[in-house]
């Protein structure tokens with residue numbers, strides 16, 4: 001089975017093609033430090049047989065705090081704790097990549113201790129109900145540097161690589177998207193200028209970690225919002241990233257304010273037809289790129305995962321919710337199970353009501 005054949009992303013030697021997609025856990029402490037609960041979760045995932053774990057989004061700059069109890073890496077004093085996490089995962093035969101993130105306008109003011117969320121442009125965010133403040137030139141450069149410094153810390157802490165969160169309406173996506181980037185300067189005005197922020201973030205990361213270290217990105221193939229990123233522009237962004245030397249691209253889509261059925265985390269995946277809802281996009285990415293492509297979104301069954309790989313519509317299969325419910329799903333798939341138990345109800349997404357992210361269906365069963 002191709003799904004259980006090894007795969008390499010530079011120095012990362014994966015034992016299979018299954019990736020745990022970035023999943024915020026609400027398990028850090030109030031100040032963003034690692035906790036035993038978080039380490040246990042990642043050890044459980046590693047022991048469950050997944051080929052590569054991507055952490056939940058980790059904060060590179062305090063102005064981008066998108067949720068409470070989010071893991072942080074915006075200061076050197078987080079390195080020691082993060083080392084414990086990477087050591088524990090490596091001792092359990094796992095590989096772990098950190099997702100570097102800034103929430104931009106998708107941050108409620110309460111998570112910013114009352115400060116106004118920042119964004120490329122002042123475009124109202126209707127879900128968080130915030131009117132963000134346009135970033136100044138100085139602030140933009142400071143955030144770019146914070147991505148680079150965070151990558152340096154991640155490498156020092158023993159992570160196997162980094163993934164830039166460039167999807168789902170977070171800050172990098174906000175700069176790429178004509179819907180949220182209305183600037184007319186070095187950072188916006190046309191496709192090339194909208195790419196500058198990501199290009200500078202990428203260069204800053206490379207300056208800090210070198211070219212041998214795996215640097216990946218999660219990208220929106222389409223924003224699913226009027227005036228937002230389309231597949232055509234996303235493919236050009238991906239091509240530019242490939243030329244710069246990116247090591248893998250995870251294909252996703254949608255932002256928080258997209259319609260429910262077009263968001264990154266869609267509900268009720270109860271038939272084969274509804275599975276792998278970004279597959280048509282990853283297929284287009286595969287046609288024009290050589291860089292490894294991960295596909296995420298509604299991949300529920302082993303047979304669908306196998307089919308995606310066999311048809312070369314992606315190189316890697318990325319899962320979030322199925323692994324919240326069954327962290328040992330890869331081992332179960334290897335033994336012949338087909339359909340994951342997750343029913344895609346999004347109970348795990350009700351962060352504010354939950355003490356930490358978990359499968360609420362399992363609780364109902366108790």
Ligand SMILES: Cc1cc2nc3c(=O)[nH]c(=O)nc-3n(C[C@H](O)[C@H](O)[C@H](O)COP(=O)(O)O)c2cc1C
Nearest residue numbers: 021022023024056057265296297298319320321348
């Ligand atoms: C509880 C929860 C937290 C998530 N946190 C993140 C995150 O921190 N970063 C990210 O890129 N995506 C995040 N996502 C989105 C997932 O990575 C994934 O793109 C999406 O859930 C679709 O995959 P799935 O159908 O396998 O769940 C999260 C999803 C869930 C359910």
